[in-house]
Amino acid sequence: MREVEVPVLIVGGSLVGLSTALLLGHHGVRSLAVERHRGTAIHPRAAQINQRTMEIFRTVGIEQIVRQKSGEQFVQDGAIMAVETLAGKELAWFISNLNEGIRDVSPTERVFISQSLLEPLLKARSLELGAELRFGVEMVSFEERAGGVTAVVRDRASGSEQTIHAGFLVAADGAHSRIRERLGIRVRGRGAFSNSVTIYFRGDVTPLLRGRNLSVIYVNNPLLRGFFRFEKPFNTGFLAINMLGDPDKPITDVSTGLTEERALELIRLALGSNDIPITIENIMPWTATAEAAEHFQRGRIFLAGDAAHVMPPNGGFGGNTGVADAHNLAWKLAMVIKGKARPDLLSTYEPERLPVAEFTVEQAYSRYVTRTAPYLGTKGIQPVEDDLNVELGYAYNSAAVIPDGDVAPRLHENPRESRGRPGTRAPHVWLDFKGERISSLDLYGSKFVLMAGPDGVDWPESARRAAERTGADLDIHRVGAAGLNDPGRSFADAHGIAASGAVIVRPDGFVGWRAADAAQASAETVARILSALTCR
CATH class of the missing domain: 3.50.50.60 (FAD/NAD(P)-binding domain)
Known part of the structure; x- marks a missing residue:
């Protein structure tokens, strides 16, 4: 062998x-x-x-x-909403536009x-x-x-x-x-709560969309509860069904014994129309579960x-x-x-x-x-x-993060408010690098990166000497030097530091450590931090 x-x-x-x-x-x-x-x-x-x-x-x-x-x-920038049926009454709009109000936090x-x-x-x-x-x-x-x-x-x-x-x-x-x-290794959590099913089908639902730009459409009515998703040009999609019948005492085993004929009936009930020719392509059972190892x-x-x-x-x-x-x-x-x-x-x-x-x-x-x-x-x-907060605002607390003083760690927060706090994803700031507009996040991803504010003139040399001493893979940048400019003058504030401060960002784009000002801008300090972040 x-x-x-x-x-x-x-x-x-x-x-x-x-x-x-x-x-x-x-x-x-x-x-x-x-x-x-x-x-x-x-x-x-x-x-x-x-x-x-x-x-x-x-x-x-x-x-x-x-x-x-x-x-x-x-479709792009669609809504996430709920209806009684696709042809019928609208019940709620959870997100009116998938990207509304979030474009400032990421490139x-x-x-x-x-x-x-x-x-x-x-x-x-x-x-x-x-x-x-x-x-x-x-x-x-x-x-x-x-x-x-x-x-x-x-x-x-x-x-x-x-x-x-x-x-x-x-x-x-x-x-x-x-x-x-x-x-x-055991799992713990809510366990399983529905034997659900996803029904893939073909059928032109354009008339029922009525020009609405919809990404996810929850269907909640006395007969079933689930959600639709449609692909362009709106003649293919799927219906995921989690439960049937009385919403107060529902049937949660949807998949057992489900035939193609019954699946077709359920699609028509969710659409709220019998006028659209529907072809079932596939039926996939799955279990709705919430648990972690x-x-x-x-x-x-x-x-x-x-x-x-x-x-x-x-x-x-x-x-x-x-x-x-x-x-x-x-x-x-x-x-x-x-x-x-x-x-x-x-x-x-x-x-x-x-x-x-x-x-x-x-x-x-x-x-x-x-x-x-x-x-x-x-x-x-x-x-x-x-x-x-769920997608960008989660935070880490481990030996690979050096917190600010005695600040109690938080598991999550609005990413606009984390402002470079160690353990959180580094903030996105638009910068100019050698004539090209980039995100500050574009500087991260392969190595540790020390980013100094515009007045942090002592940081680059201290970081260079620290990298030599520790053997760390470290990129070094100072805003306002070597072709890296901050047109909005927002980098320091976005990272919660003075113009003379600095942050060290891990290869995964999370802040590992920050210095509010230049008081710690020594090779000894940076070397100690790099060693700590790599558990050396």
């Missing part, structure tokens, strides 16, 4: 597995991803891609192609794109960056040993097996993760995506949370593998991502209850936070 060695083995080659391979490749780390299915997603499950995920895609060079494909497939925008279009883009870019992807291959067994993980994988077509020796294993193998189960790491094995957390689709947070897992983990794996950080850095993955995942799971559940299933009751659920 032929054996191979690879720095990172990824089990799962869907959205999160491919994102992990892509981000490791971006950091110069070779990986092997195995996926039991024979290719990328074939069903057009629509994914809402939030601004943070689009920022990550921007970093790895695929933002524009994702936006292009999204524009070809879906990117929210988009919709189906996974069947997105995953091939991730696959192509991953291969360009050196990843190896094997489809139709399943993991048979794994064992953590000193210095690595040994796994046996099997080609499902030929039955041939191969042993893989990896430094680390990332489990992106879905909600029913066999790896998580083998590790004995108790642990995201066990030694050299890490859980990511649905293997670590599952949530209802309300809010569109699920896939984005998984991509954020991959983003957080990839740079840490890369630094440890390259000897730029101690292995202890990997122990910050769980304390950073687990609280965020639990918060996001609960936010999705709160939206499920308030938008679709009020019979579950609001007692004990989290208040619904603004989507922007």
Whole structure:
């Protein structure tokens, strides 16, 4: 049996597995991803891609192609609202425009794109960056040993097996993760609350849209509760149904025994019209669940995506949370593998991502209850936070973040108010770099970056000497120097520092440390901070 060695083995080659391979490749780390299915997603499950995920895609060079494909497939800037039926009464408008009031906080925008279009883009870019992807291959067994993980994988077509020796294993193998189960890691949360179904169909619904620009349409009536999503030119789409019958005592097992004839009847009930010819293309059962794993790491094995957390689709947070897992983990794996950080850095993955995942799971559940299933009751659920706080305002608290003094850590806040607080995503500021308009976020993504305010003249030399002393990969910029200008004069204020202060931003774009002014602008201080941020 032929054996191979690879720095990172990824089990799962869907959205999160491919994102992990892509981000490791971006950091110069070779990986092997195995996926039991024979290719990328074939069903057009629509994914809402939030601004943070689009920022990550921007970093790895695929933002524009994702936006292009999204524009070809879906209307842009649509609303999220509720109706009794598509042809009937409007009940509520949750978001009138998907990007209204948020364009100031990011260089990117929210988009919709189906996974069947997105995953091939991730696959192509991953291969360009050196990843190896094997489809139709399943993991048979794994064992953590000193210095690595040994796994046996099997080609499902030929039955041939191969042993893989990896430094680390990332489990992106879905909600029913066999790896998580083998590790004995339990899940906790709300559990399952609906055997739901998604019905994919063809039919020209243009007359029923009546010119309304709609992205997600919740359907709430005495017969069913779920939501529609339509692709351009509005002759294909899906209806996801979570429950049937009396809204106060609903039937939550929608999928068992569902026939094509009954599915057609349900679509017509949700449309509120029998006049549109409908063709059923596919019926996919799924379970609405809200829970997270108790642990995201066990030694050299890490859980990511649905293997670590599952949530209802309300809010569109699920896939984005998984991509954020991959983003957080990839740079840490890369630094440890390259000897730029101690292995202890990997122990910050769980304390950073687990609280965020639990918060996001609960936010999705709160939206499920308030938008679709009020019979579950609001007692004990989290208040619904603004989507922007969930998507861009979450914060990390770990050994890889050096807080401001005795400031108590917060799990989330409005990203306009975080102002460069350590542990939060670095603010977006439009800058001019050598005659080109860029976002400050465009300077981050591969290395640690020290960003000094315009009066912080001592920081660059101190940072250079600190990088030499520690061997850290550090980019150094001072606003107003070397072609980097701040036309709006907003950089320092946006980051909560004086014009002489500085911040150190991690490779994932999160602020690791900041100095309010130049009092700490010494090589010794910067070296100490860089060592702390890499757990050295």
